[in-house]
Amino acid sequence: MSSLQEQLMKAGLADKKKATQIKHEKRKKAKQQPKGHKAKDELKEQIAADKQRKIEQDRALNEQKQAELKAKEQRATIKQMLEHHGVTDFKGEIDYNYIYQGVTKTFKVNPKIKQSLVQGTLAICAIDNLVKLIPDVIARKLQTIDPDVVLVMHDRLAKQDIDEDDPYAEYQVPDDLMW
Template sequence: MASLQDQLLKAGLADEKKAKAIRNEKKKQRKQQPKGTVQVSEAEIRARKAREEKAERDRQLNLERQKEAEKKAIQAQIRQLVNTNRLDRSRGETSYQFVHDKKIKKIFVDDKMVDQLSRGRLAIVFVNDQYEIVAEGVARKIQERDENAVVVLHDRQKDDVGEDDPYAGFEIPDDLMW
């Protein structure tokens, strides 16, 4: 198959002199280009830039997806902790009021739970749009995962040793000397 240049010469649209000049010009251009470097066209540059931008967008999307997955996993852990450790408050007759989202809320618990809530041994958590009561240790674990889930957790007093204290009935005299 003949080249376009040969076809133009045969058709009489170009002459031999012009064809020779164009060939020499192309040869000079090829020799002037340093070996090993390939001239990159603008289209290739734009395509490479578009690929890099797409890769960056994909990385950002993957990070967002990972964060969402971590958030869901944490919420599932909190739900599981609450479901396995919540205390039964079905016999509650005393109302316990607390503040959540700038609103006063009320739950019914028994007298022992009210005392333990005020001493910081029990805590109120908000999970699945419900208020549940859990032990202090469980509440601390939940608080590590999500601070907003724990609604009420009072600090324990240093001198609060609990009901198991064998010396609870004895007062320490003021004039005790060692």
């Protein structure tokens, strides 16, 4: 079978002059367009996509490093506050139990410190195996930075809601029972 141009010429719908002119224009367009033009465009697109992906990876890595740096700074701040504001004169003969990293630990405290812990004016805080007794004001500041640092802090403002129908309402249950 012959080409479409030949078929049109045989049918009398196109002449030889018109066919050569169309062929010439086709060849001219092909020569004007540089060879490998499509390959260059694809290469440029691939380079741009790689560059964009690299920028996104760098941004994500930078955000991760910033978060790690911020966490490290917070830990250093917490440690410094614990060391600076820690109560040192608490040694006594009364055991005060608390839980740290899933294990029950014990402080030997004097009666005054125990009463302060029960009332909520002192708190037990820990970070990286550094456990300290600190004032509740400092413990609240630490709690805003990292809630996991505060191990024991009784709320001194909390009052138990007493139910009017409770038959034991007039009997107070002490919080400092020794078991």
